[in-house]
Amino acid sequence: MLLFDTSMTMRTGANELCDGDSTGKGKSKDLWLPLFSFASVSAxxxxFSPENKLGEGGFGPVYKGKLLNGQEVAVKRLSRYSGQGLEELKNETLLIAKLQHRNLVRVLGCCMEEGENILIYEYMPNKSLDSFLFDPRKKGVLDWTIRVRIIDGIAQGLLYLHQYSxxxxxxxxxxxxxxxxxxxMNPKISDFGLARMFAGDEIQAxxxxxxxxFGYMPPEYALQGLFSIKSDVYSFGVLLLEIVSSKKNTGFYHSGSHNLLGYAWKLWRDDKALDLMDPVLENKASYPSLLRYINVALLCVQxxxxxxxxxxxxxxxxxNELLVLPSPKQPAFFHVGISQNLIQACSMNDITITEMEAR
Structure with a gap:
């Protein structure tokens, strides 16, 4: 059985998710990917054994696979019962196939047979960041050097998406x-199903x-539907605070703060920002760098x-450690009342919110 038919390719476009064409016409116009047979993906x-299942995404399960050449892959299988998933899969295929950066996950091909819609990615052996960060037994693996590498890699990946791709x-x-x-333990940004492409002169949409x-969406997006590069910056700020503290933004309660942002802001105002640090980093992290990272995070979540x-x-x-950083202003959603208003607004509008849970 062939792994995939190399004469068949997938051409990603705005209107078609997959278009097999063995003539090779149009390669200069479109980007081509291998088209896997369903039999080869199943093998x-x-x-699709439960033992191979890596997790459950928003639109279907993800499985570990092994190709005939021995390469390990991750197989994202769109659920047949997902009402919105096909559009997101089209979007993800179109975008990620055209993106090349060391901090973005690579797509290797797709399968569009027998009513199936499947994407094949490079396999990440250490799975996702949340599986380490929020597990008390595993977070110690993330020493300060690794956390800095993860933070910097995510920042470089986003910079590429926003400016250099x-x-x-x-x-x-x-x-x-x-x-x-x-x-x-190098980071790679994944899941581009909800991503949006902007024109060169477009600022927001x-x-x-x-x-x-919930917990990663900025207020202008959650309440008004406005999004821009600053939406991702907000999410990055939340991520940065989570990586420093090993705590989730939502579901975190301390001293009257309903979330991690509120807690970090209170510590910052009281000149106790180092108290945000995960205790496993004590005497191991660079405290000046840690303070700088917290400062940057709070600037991102304004x-x-x-x-x-x-x-x-x-x-x-x-x-740039010599760069003098500005003082951050109050973060969004730092008070429980604001959060309750957000939840009420979400219930009244056409909003789809995913809870913050490890896969």
């Missing part, structure tokens, strides 16, 4: 479960269908999008 995953991409669903880790994960830095500025602030 690679041991007939052929397309300007807004991810819109950046969170710990969408940060995959390779064998050396509006949508009636707000989708994302309530007004205009006050937040760009990812280019974020990278400069993270890497």
């Amino acid at each position: 690679a995953t041991n007939n 052929r397309l300007r991409i807004i991810h819109r669903d950046l969170k710990t479960s969408n940060i995959l880790l390779d064998n050396d 509006n949508t009636q269908r707000v989708v994302g994960t 309530e007004k999008a205009a006050d937040r830095p760009t990812m280019s500025e974020v990278v400069s602030m993270l890497t």
Whole structure:
């Protein structure tokens, strides 16, 4: 049995998810990917065995597979019962196939047979960041050096999406479960199903269908449907605080603060920001760098999008220790009352929110 038919390819486009064509016409116009047969994908995953299941995404399960050449892969199988998933899969295929960066997960091909819609990715042996960060037994693996590498890698990946890729991409669903880790614990941003492509002169866009994960969405997006590169910057700030503290943003209660942002803001105002640090990092982290990272995170989660830095500025602030950082303003959703208003607004509008859970 062949792994895949190399004469068949997938051409990604705005209107067609998969178009096999053995003539090779149009290669200069479109990007081509291998088209896997369903039989080969099924064999690679041991007939989608439960033992091979890596987790459950928003639109279907993900399985570990092994190709005939021995390469390990991750197989994302769209659920047949997902009402919105096909559009997201089209979107993800179109975008990620055209993106090339060491901190973005690579797509290797797809399968569009027998009513199936499947994407095949490079396999990340250490799974997702949340599986380490929020597990008391495993978070110790993430020493300060590794956490800095993860933070810097995510920042570089976002900078590429926002500024240096052929397309300007807004991810819109950046969170710990969408940060995959390779064998050396290098981060790769994944899951581009909700991503949006911007024109070169486009600054922001509006949508009636707000989708994302509660705790990572900025207020202008959650409440008004406005999104821009500053939406991803906000999510990055949340991620940064989570990586430093090993605590989830939502579901965190301390001293009257309903979430991690509120707690971090209170510590910052009281000159106790180092108390945010995960205790496993004590006497191991660089405290000046830690304070700088917390400062940058709080700048990223400021309530007004205009006050937040760009990812280019974020990278400069993270890497240039001589750069004097501005003082952050109050973060969004730092008070329980604001959070309750958000939940009420979400219930009245066309909003799809995913809870923050490890896969």
